[in-house]
Amino acid sequence: MDVRATCIQQGFYASGAGRNSMGSSSLLGSGGLTFYYQLLFILSEIKIKNEVTVGWAEGILIPTCIKPRPLPATHNDILLQMKIIWTILFSIISFSSVGQRFSVSPDKMNILYQDVDNPLTITVENCPCSQMIVKTDNGKIEGENCSYYFHTDSGWKANILIYKRVKQKLVKVGQSTFRVKSIPYPVPKVGPSAGGNIKAIVLKNQQFIRADYDDFEIDIFSPIDSFTVSIIRGDTCVYNQINNRTSAFSKELVNALSAIKEGDTVIFKNIFGRRYNGEAIKLQPLIFCVTD
Numbered sequence: 001m002d003v004r005a006t007c008i009q010q011g012f013y014a015s016g017a018g019r020n021s022m023g024s025s026s027l028l029g030s031g032g033l034t035f036y037y038q039l040l041f042i043l044s045e046i047k048i049k050n051e052v053t054v055g056w057a058e059g060i061l062i063p064t065c066i067k068p069r070p071l072p073a074t075h076n077d078i079l080l081q082m083k084i085i086w087t088i089l090f091s092i093i094s095f096s097s098v099g100q101r102f103s104v105s106p107d108k109m110n111i112l113y114q115d116v117d118n119p120l121t122i123t124v125e126n127c128p129c130s131q132m133i134v135k136t137d138n139g140k141i142e143g144e145n146c147s148y149y150f151h152t153d154s155g156w157k158a159n160i161l162i163y164k165r166v167k168q169k170l171v172k173v174g175q176s177t178f179r180v181k182s183i184p185y186p187v188p189k190v191g192p193s194a195g196g197n198i199k200a201i202v203l204k205n206q207q208f209i210r211a212d213y214d215d216f217e218i219d220i221f222s223p224i225d226s227f228t229v230s231i232i233r234g235d236t237c238v239y240n241q242i243n244n245r246t247s248a249f250s251k252e253l254v255n256a257l258s259a260i261k262e263g264d265t266v267i268f269k270n271i272f273g274r275r276y277n278g279e280a281i282k283l284q285p286l287i288f289c290v291t292d
Contacts, residue, residue, distance in 0.1 A: 117149040133163040186211035220276040
């Protein structure tokens with residue numbers, strides 16, 4: 001094999017492109033050295049088919065470029081080139097497979113919320129669910145068969161710690177950190193929206209008011225206890241205040257809404273309800289502009 005130290009170009013370095021830029025930190029560890037020795041062994045079989053040039057890094061001979069000569073390709077040439085490619089790919093894959101893979105996936109969203117059960121799916125590579133132990137440093141986590149529920153009532157983050165049983169001992173596999181947030185206040189709605197333009201026929205056919213948690217996929221419910229409604233037509237207040245004691249529309253309110261016209265303004269205000277945890281809350285008013 002024609003070996004010369006004249007072609008110091010970017011090649012099979014982990015980083016750097018010249019002789020002076022190479023250091024011990026630029027090699028891919030002990031596994032990388034094995035890879036280079038394997039590669040040199042393969043290159044030695046090519047002999048005169050290819051011209052191989054090398055560089056030096058701390059006394060270690062490292063190929064830095066391979067410049068094929070314009071010779072006709074043979075079946076053996078192709079096989080040797082395939083061996084080089086597969087050796088490179090195998091070495092890269094072996095470097096990335098150090099450590100055991102695991103996954104902690106919130107079933108509903110990418111953050112965890114206070115005061116509710118957050119569903120989690122937790123898996124560990126090559127480890128059955130029955131051999132996993134899951135813990136947290138904020139709140140509690142319960143479940144089985146890789147399906148768990150995380151619950152906390154405080155804090156702004158939580159670490160989910162994953163262990164596996166190995167010969168009656170617990171071996172830590174890893175951990176995942178999640179943000180913890182309080183559940184936002186619900187948004188009152190009538191029909192399809194929380195205010196704005198609405199067709200008269202749509203508003204006339206509504207039967208109740210509700211509180212929604214927009215963009216929130218955990219199933220929780222916040223009841224509406226009472227609210228009032230005013231209807232304005234031009235500069236006249238047709239109905240100053242209709243009191244409603246439940247989320248369902250009273251007969252008085254249904255009759256008032258049946259008479260609304262294009263251009264009317266319907267205001268739902270003094271909306272009182274309760275959060276998922278029973279806390280009493282007052283929600284923002286709804287203002288609808290009636291269209292034909």
